[in-house]
Amino acid sequence: MSTTVGNKWRVKSLDAILATAKRKALTRSLGAFQLTMLGIGGIIGTGIFVLTAEAAQLAGPGMLISFVISALVCGLAALCYAELAAMVPVSGSAYTYSYATFGEILAWIVGWALVLEYAVAASAVAVGWSGYMVGVIQNFAGISLPAALVNGPYAGGIINLPAVIIALAVTWLLVIGTKESAQVNAVLVAVKVAALAAFVALAVPAAQSDNFVPFLPLGTTGAISAAAIIFFAFVGFDAVSTAAEETKDPQKNIPIGLVGSLVICTVFYMLVGAGVIGSYGAQPVPGPNGEALYPGSIELARQCATYAEDVLPVACSKEALAHVLRMIGYPGIGNVLGLAAGFALPSVVLMMMFAQTRVFFVMSRDGLLPAALSKVHPKYKTPHVVTIITGVGVAVSAAFFPVGQLAAVSNGGTLCAFFFVALAIMALRRSDPNRQRVFRTPAVWVVAPLAAAGCLLLFAFLSVEAQLVFFGWGAIGMVFYFLYGRSRSNMAHGRMEIGELDDDVPPQGVAPLPGINTPGGKDA
Numbered sequence: 001m002s003t004t005v006g007n008k009w010r011v012k013s014l015d016a017i018l019a020t021a022k023r024k025a026l027t028r029s030l031g032a033f034q035l036t037m038l039g040i041g042g043i044i045g046t047g048i049f050v051l052t053a054e055a056a057q058l059a060g061p062g063m064l065i066s067f068v069i070s071a072l073v074c075g076l077a078a079l080c081y082a083e084l085a086a087m088v089p090v091s092g093s094a095y096t097y098s099y100a101t102f103g104e105i106l107a108w109i110v111g112w113a114l115v116l117e118y119a120v121a122a123s124a125v126a127v128g129w130s131g132y133m134v135g136v137i138q139n140f141a142g143i144s145l146p147a148a149l150v151n152g153p154y155a156g157g158i159i160n161l162p163a164v165i166i167a168l169a170v171t172w173l174l175v176i177g178t179k180e181s182a183q184v185n186a187v188l189v190a191v192k193v194a195a196l197a198a199f200v201a202l203a204v205p206a207a208q209s210d211n212f213v214p215f216l217p218l219g220t221t222g223a224i225s226a227a228a229i230i231f232f233a234f235v236g237f238d239a240v241s242t243a244a245e246e247t248k249d250p251q252k253n254i255p256i257g258l259v260g261s262l263v264i265c266t267v268f269y270m271l272v273g274a275g276v277i278g279s280y281g282a283q284p285v286p287g288p289n290g291e292a293l294y295p296g297s298i299e300l301a302r303q304c305a306t307y308a309e310d311v312l313p314v315a316c317s318k319e320a321l322a323h324v325l326r327m328i329g330y331p332g333i334g335n336v337l338g339l340a341a342g343f344a345l346p347s348v349v350l351m352m353m354f355a356q357t358r359v360f361f362v363m364s365r366d367g368l369l370p371a372a373l374s375k376v377h378p379k380y381k382t383p384h385v386v387t388i389i390t391g392v393g394v395a396v397s398a399a400f401f402p403v404g405q406l407a408a409v410s411n412g413g414t415l416c417a418f419f420f421v422a423l424a425i426m427a428l429r430r431s432d433p434n435r436q437r438v439f440r441t442p443a444v445w446v447v448a449p450l451a452a453a454g455c456l457l458l459f460a461f462l463s464v465e466a467q468l469v470f471f472g473w474g475a476i477g478m479v480f481y482f483l484y485g486r487s488r489s490n491m492a493h494g495r496m497e498i499g500e501l502d503d504d505v506p507p508q509g510v511a512p513l514p515g516i517n518t519p520g521g522k523d524a
Contacts, residue, residue, distance in 0.1 A: 029248065030247045030248060030253070031247075031248055031253055032252070032253040032256040032257060032260070034257075035240050035247060035253055035254065035256065035257025035258075035260075035261075036240075036256065036257050036260040036261050036264070037261075038240060038257065038261070039236075039237050039240040039257055039258065039260070039261025039262070039265075040189075040193070040261045040264055040265060041189040042236035042237060042240070042261075043233075043234055043235075043236040043237055043261060043262070043265045044189075044192050044193060044196065044236075044265060044268070045125075045192065045233070045236060045344075045345070045348045047230060047232045047233020047234070047235075047407070048196065048233050048268075048269055048272055048321075049128060049132070049319075049320075049321060049341045049345070050124075050125075050127075050128030050131065050132075050318075050320070050403055050407075051128075051229055051230055051232055051233055051403070051404065051407055052272070052273065052276055052282075052314065052320040052321065053295070053314050053315050053316070053317050053318070053320040054226070054229050054230075054295040054296070054315075054403070054404040054407070055226040055229060055230045055273075056276070056277075056282035056283070056284065056313075056314045056315045056320075057284045057285060057293065057294075057295045057300065057315035058218065058222050058223075058225045058226035058229065058284070058294075058295060059216070059217075059218065059222045059223045059225070059226035059284075060214065060215070060216065060217040060218065060222070060277075060282055060283050060284050061211070061212045061213075061214075061215045061216075061217075061277045061282055061283075062215055062216040062217070062218075062220075062222060062223040062226070063223070063226050063230065063273050063277070063282065064270050064273050064274065064277075065216075065223045065227075066223050066224070066226035066227040066230050067227075067230060067233075067266055067269045067270050067273060068266065068270075069223070069224065069227035069458075070227045070230050070231040070233070070234050070458075071234060071262050071263075071265075071266040071269075072454065073227075073231065073418075073451065073454035073455065073457075073458060074231070074234040074235070074237055074262060075258070075259060075262050076422075076447050076448075076450050076451035076454055077418040077421065077422060077451045077454070077455065078237045078240070078258045078259075078262065079255065079258060079441045079442065079447050079451075080418075080421050080422045080424075080425045080441055080444075080447065080448050080451050081094075081418070081421050082240070082254045082255070082258060082439050082441065083425055083437055083439050083440060083441045083444075084097045084421060084424060084425055084428075086250055086254070086437065086438040086439040087428075087435065087436075087437050087438065087439075088100065094110050094114065094417040094418075094420060094421050094424075095107055095110050095111035095114060095359060095362065095363065096362075097420075097421060097424045098110040098111075098420050098424060099366075100428075101423075101424040101427050101428055101431075102420070102423075102424070102427070104368075104486075104489060104491055105481070106420065108363075108368060108477065108478075108481045108485060109416070109420075109474065109477065109478075110416065110417055110420050111359060111362075111363050111368070112473070112474065112477035113412075113413040113414075113416035113417050113470075113473075113474070114355075114356075114359045114413060114417055115356060115359060115360065115413070116409065116410065116412065116413035116469075116470065116473050117410050117411075117412075117413030117414045117417065118352045118353070118355045118356035118359065118410075118413075119352070119353070119356045119390055119393055119394055119397070120397060120406050120409045120410040120413065121232070121235070121352045121406075121407070121410040121414075122167065122170075122349050122352035122353045122356065122390075122394045122398075123163075123167070123394045123395075123397035123398040123401070123406045123410075124232065124398075124403050124406035124407045124410055125345055125348045125349045125352060126163040126164075126166050126167045126349050126394065126395075126398040127152075127160060127163045127398050127401070127402065127403040127406060128318075128341075128345060128403050129162070129163070129166055129341070129342065129345040129346060129349065130150060130160050130162035130163040130166070130318075130398075131318025131319050131403070132318070132319045132322065132338045132341040132342050132345070133162055133338075133342045134150045134162060134318070134319075135318070135319040135322055135323075135335075135338045136335065136338045136339050136342050139326075139331070139334075139335045139338070140335060140339070145162075149161045150162060151301075152399060152400040152401055152402060153298075153400055154296055154297065154298055154301065154400075154401065154402045154405070155296075155298075155301045155402055156298070156301045156302070156305065159399045159400065160398060160399050160400070161399075163395075163398035163399060164395045164398060164399045166346055166349060166398075167349065167353075167391060167394045167395035167398050168391060168395050169346075170346060170349045170350045170353055170391070171353065171387060171388060171390070171391025171392075171394070171395070172391075173350065174350065174353060174354060174357065174382065174387045174391070175377065175380060175382055175384045175387050175388065176380050176382070177380040177381060177382045188343065188344045188347050191340045191343060191344050192340070192341075192344045194340070195321075195336075195337045195340040195341065195344075196268060196272055196321075198333060198337065199272060199275060199321050199324075199325065199337060200268075200271045200272060200275055202275075202325060202328070202330055202333065203272075203275025203276065203278070203279040203280075203324060203325065203328065204271060204274055204275045204278065204279070206275075206278070206279040206328050207274060207275065207277070207278020207279050208278055208279075209278075211277055211278050211279070211280070211281040211282070212277055212278065214283075217283055217284055218284060218292055221461070222284075222292075224457070224458075224461045225461045225462075227458060227461070228408065228411060228458040228459070228461040228462045229295070229404060229407055229408055229411065229462075231411050231414070231415075231458055232407040232410060232411055233269065234262070234265065235411075235414055237258060237261060237262055240254065240257040240258045240261060250438050250439045251438070251439050251440065254439045255439075255442070272321070275324070276314055276320065276321070276324050279324060279328045280314060280324045280327050280328055281313070281314070282313075282314045282315070283313070283315075284315055285300060285303050285304060285313050285315045285316060286303075287299060287303060288303070294463060295315070295402070295404035295405075296401075296402030296403070296404040296405045300315075300316075303316075304316035310327070312327075318403075319338050319341070321334075321337055321341075322334040322335065322337045322338035322341070325337060349394075353387070353390055353391065353394060356390050357383055357386045357387045357390050358383075360373055360383075360386045360390070361373065361374050361383050361386060364386070366489060366490055366491075367485070367488050367489040367490040367491075367492070367493075368481070368484075368485035368488075368489050369484075369485065370484075372385055373385055373386040373389075374386070405463065405465060405466065408462050408463050408465075408466035409465075409466045409469045409470065411458070411459075411462060411466070412459060412462055412466050412467065412469070412470035413470070413473075415455040415456075415458055415459045416455075416459075416470070418451065418455050419451075419452050419455040419456065419459075421451075422448045422449070422451040422452040422455070423448075423452060425441060425444060425448050426444065426445070426448045426449075429444060
């Protein structure tokens with residue numbers, strides 16, 4: 001047994017991990033513009049369509065500050081992520097980086113957190129899609145679906161059936177191996193961007209200054225709490241960092257792509273937020289005695305039920321942007337925007353579930369999870385066992401929990417992964433300073449600590465429920481690791497795998513699918 005394997009931390013050899021990357025060199029063809037567009041396509045997704053109402057309930061007009069805070073934390077984390085993605089362009093994302101830096105236990109924690117991130121994010125998107133599709137069916141067909149079947153218990157219903165249906169439909173697609181083409185995916189990106197652009201063009205000119213007062217109805221803490229949820233709207237920028245191996249002049253173009261896409265999306269998001277606030281208003285809905293109510297709570301659902309549809313606050317809407325357009329005199333365009341979201345959001349569910357299954361796949365291949373999870377279907381050539389398990393979990397979560405709580409729980413996993421990425425880059429700069437770095441994070445001893453601190457700050461402002469779920473999930477993971485993974489992992493048996501990247505398992509920074517994660521075809 002080698003000294004590396006014998007080390008109690010079981011740090012996997014970075015040279016062994018990189019052996020695959022040397023065998024699988026990719027053509028450098030992406031420039032700054034392509035990277036920026038790739039990042040925009042990855043970032044703009046569920047959050048801005050769905051979570052605007054959640055941010056309004058927590059911060060009111062101060063949600064504009066929340067967008068900036070989230071973007072800053074994401075920007076700092078992205079610069080750290082880029083160096084590691086360029087240096088270790090293999091399967092596993094933050095899980096692999098942690099394995100090579102801190103060892104097996106922390107790698108397990110990060111991998112387990114990524115499972116929480118991707119699977120719960122898929123549930124959140126499914127719930128968001130449900131809200132828009134229920135609105136589309138009602139406004140286009142005049143059919144009002146039973147409230148008990150389109151809302152979970154937190155919203156006064158029994159089960160969110162549309163969310164369950166879309167989760168199971170995506171699971172079926174992933175099992176049989178149906179792949180979206182780059183062209184279809186590019187159309188979906190264009191639909192999302194066009195819908196938001198139309199909203200900005202109609203809502204911003206209708207803004208009235210009175211709707212911005214009070215700007216921080218719940219104080220600065222409300223704005224930071226909203227940032228901890230709206231952070232969900234920015235995840236996807238890692239589409240840029242994972243393309244490092246395919247980038248021309250990466251030291252110059254990766255920072256441009258990362259920062260450029262984040263800046264453009266932040267401006268876009270702030271214009272959307274300004275349109276929501278200025279044209280219709282976005283003050284929080286108070287409780288019966290004027291108390292603050294948390295998004296997704298039963299108390300808020302009861303209070304929202306007291307409003308008529310024509311005066312329904314943004315914080316009560318499950319399709320905030322479409323609702324605002326209807327209320328300011330553009331019902332037809334509002335309905336079309338809802339339809340656009342209905343078409344575009346299922347692709348995000350698919351992306352998140354794909355990423356989840358591949359993280360499980362890599363961990364299973366490392367021996368940390370049962371080998372059955374890495375079984376490939378004999379006909380469809382997909383990891384069907386882990387896909388079905390993931391799909392059932394996503395469907396159950398989407399059935400019973402509100403979008404805001406799901407997004408907050410998902411953010412807990414994301415913030416954990418980003419926190420360890422920030423630590424990993426500093427550790428590798430000290431332990432392996434002479435290793436070739438295609439891209440170097442600028443001012444790393446400022447950027448990385450600020451990224452780690454930003455992740456801790458946002459995590460501290462997540463809901464208590466989200467924090468408890470995170471730590472509970474982590475505790476379950478540690479029990480499983482010590483009962484199963486610790487004694488069965490490849491490292492425990494002295495097996496140093498040279499090939500980390502199989503032909504059927506693509507790099508995992510985003511949810512890559514053949515025909516999508518190719519130049520000009522990414523979206524998350």
